[in-house]
Amino acid sequence: MRAFAAQGSLVRFAAGQTLCEEGAPSQWVFSITAGVASLHKALPDGRRQTIGFLFPGDLLGLTPGSAHECGAEAIADVEACRFARPRFMAALDEYPALRPRLLHMTATELAAAQDHMLLLGRKTAGERVASFLLQLSQRAASHDLPDNPVLLPMRRTVIADYLGLTVETVSRTFTHLARAGVIETLNKSTIRIVSANALRHAASSR
Amino acid sequence: MRAFAAQGSLVRFAAGQTLCEEGAPSQWVFSITAGVASLHKALPDGRRQTIGFLFPGDLLGLTPGSAHECGAEAIADVEACRFARPRFMAALDEYPALRPRLLHMTATELAAAQDHMLLLGRKTAGERVASFLLQLSQRAASHDLPDNPVLLPMRRTVIADYLGLTVETVSRTFTHLARAGVIETLNKSTIRIVSANALRHAASSR
DNA sequence: CGATGCGTTGATCGGTATCAAGGGGGGTGG
DNA sequence: CCACCCCCCTTGATACCGATCAACGCATCG
Numbered sequence: 001m002r003a004f005a006a007q008g009s010l011v012r013f014a015a016g017q018t019l020c021e022e023g024a025p026s027q028w029v030f031s032i033t034a035g036v037a038s039l040h041k042a043l044p045d046g047r048r049q050t051i052g053f054l055f056p057g058d059l060l061g062l063t064p065g066s067a068h069e070c071g072a073e074a075i076a077d078v079e080a081c082r083f084a085r086p087r088f089m090a091a092l093d094e095y096p097a098l099r100p101r102l103l104h105m106t107a108t109e110l111a112a113a114q115d116h117m118l119l120l121g122r123k124t125a126g127e128r129v130a131s132f133l134l135q136l137s138q139r140a141a142s143h144d145l146p147d148n149p150v151l152l153p154m155r156r157t158v159i160a161d162y163l164g165l166t167v168e169t170v171s172r173t174f175t176h177l178a179r180a181g182v183i184e185t186l187n188k189s190t191i192r193i194v195s196a197n198a199l200r201h202a203a204s205s206r
Numbered sequence: 207m208r209a210f211a212a213q214g215s216l217v218r219f220a221a222g223q224t225l226c227e228e229g230a231p232s233q234w235v236f237s238i239t240a241g242v243a244s245l246h247k248a249l250p251d252g253r254r255q256t257i258g259f260l261f262p263g264d265l266l267g268l269t270p271g272s273a274h275e276c277g278a279e280a281i282a283d284v285e286a287c288r289f290a291r292p293r294f295m296a297a298l299d300e301y302p303a304l305r306p307r308l309l310h311m312t313a314t315e316l317a318a319a320q321d322h323m324l325l326l327g328r329k330t331a332g333e334r335v336a337s338f339l340l341q342l343s344q345r346a347a348s349h350d351l352p353d354n355p356v357l358l359p360m361r362r363t364v365i366a367d368y369l370g371l372t373v374e375t376v377s378r379t380f381t382h383l384a385r386a387g388v389i390e391t392l393n394k395s396t397i398r399i400v401s402a403n404a405l406r407h408a409a410s411s412r
Numbered sequence: 413c414g415a416t417g418c419g420t421t422g423a424t425c426g427g428t429a430t431c432a433a434g435g436g437g438g439g440t441g442g
Numbered sequence: 443c444c445a446c447c448c449c450c451c452t453t454g455a456t457a458c459c460g461a462t463c464a465a466c467g468c469a470t471c472g
Contacts, residue, residue, distance in 0.1 A: 041324045064314045167452090331459075374462085375460055
């Protein structure tokens with residue numbers, strides 16, 4: 001397994017740089033080791049949907065076909081371990097212990113995608129933003145990072161594209177939650193959860 | 207592999223019956239052999255999101271955790287092969303050829319989920335309905351079934367919950383597409399695509 | 413023949429998008 | 443060091459799409 005990791009080479013992407021483009025042939029598999037990236041899809045006229053975020057430990061490029069399903073872009077400076085795709089696939093046969101891990105990761109991602117479909121299809125703007133904050137907070141907690149205040153590493157545009165809203169609506173919703181005393185915006189990318197209970201309530205009941 | 211399949215028992219569900227409930231402990235793994243089922247999630251107040259559909263060949267119950275992520279319900283009479291979950295998991299170790307297949311299936315499902323997020327987050331009602339019809343048609347074609355007219359095995363409520371709309375909007379949108387000469391509704395569950403090009407266009411440009 | 417459930421159609425309301433303008437912070441150049 | 447600018451975020455006014463509320467059509471079944 002150690003030997004496997006050695007087959008990859010370390011690569012870096014500055015915030016804003018593109019890791020891969022939607023529809024491009026999937027040459028590499030990346031394992032994120034530091035930073036944050038966003039996954040996204042777009043419609044021909046430019047409308048965008050952020051599909052999810054990649055944090056350290058996440059994989060990119062394991063598509064069922066040979067082309068990338070989503071584009072990926074570094075949100076904060078990213079450090080990743082890069083493998084040639086065929087070599088990665090070969091390694092799966094060489095190190096059979098990798099497969100169960102991979103399956104588990106993909107299944108977890110699928111479960112997250114399903115949750116997000118509920119959010120996009122049925123939740124109101126207020127519920128979406130509240131759910132998003134809770135999700136970030138929980139992610140941090142599960143990685144033994146401070147879960148409050150919550151750090152938002154991405155711009156409002158990316159949040160809006162993630163939640164299926166516009167930047168204006170996201171901004172207004174933060175303001176509403178703050179005025180309601182549920183959160184407090186320490187600065188644009190740092191939000192303190194004043195009442196976790198109120199936030200949880202806001203996340204799923206209109 | 208044959209031996210593996212023999213470890214399951216054949217079970218049947220009439221249309222409308224529940225295969226499993228959201229949040230319930232995941233006791234079984236089902237392999238659908240006939241019929242159609244829907245996967246869904248719900249919010250405490252009853253709002254529903256249909257996550258996807260299960261067709262013959264699809265698996266149900268492979269959750270990363272021990273509880274079902276989604277509820278599942280038979281849309282048309284369903285026939286499935288049922289495995290006790292621990293036995294299924296054990297079988298994965300016994301028949302290593304299963305894992306790559308499983309990984310591929312899960313990755314494909316994930317890709318479909320990502321497409322659907324784009325639909326739910328960014329497409330208009332007209333685009334959603336058009337995309338849905340194309341999806342059903344393509345699914346049929348890829349299984350060597352007639353792809354036109356398209357058969358809709360599910361009720362309008364389920365379609366609406368799948369597309370993040372209301373039944374009324376779905377109904378109106380079918381009417382609009384019919385008046386525009388793009389489709390023709392032969393009956394409530396049979397729709398003929400008059401112009402596939404127009405439908406493709408309607409699916410992704412406003 | 414009436415009852416029930418599903419789908420369609422119509423009228424109105426409301427939430428979020430859109431359009432437009434105004435802060436504010438960080439970086440650059442003078 | 444300061445002034446300016448640029449980009450991002452916020453706030454406000456208005457428009458519009460889809461939700462909601464209400465009624466009706468139509469088929470199925472008792």
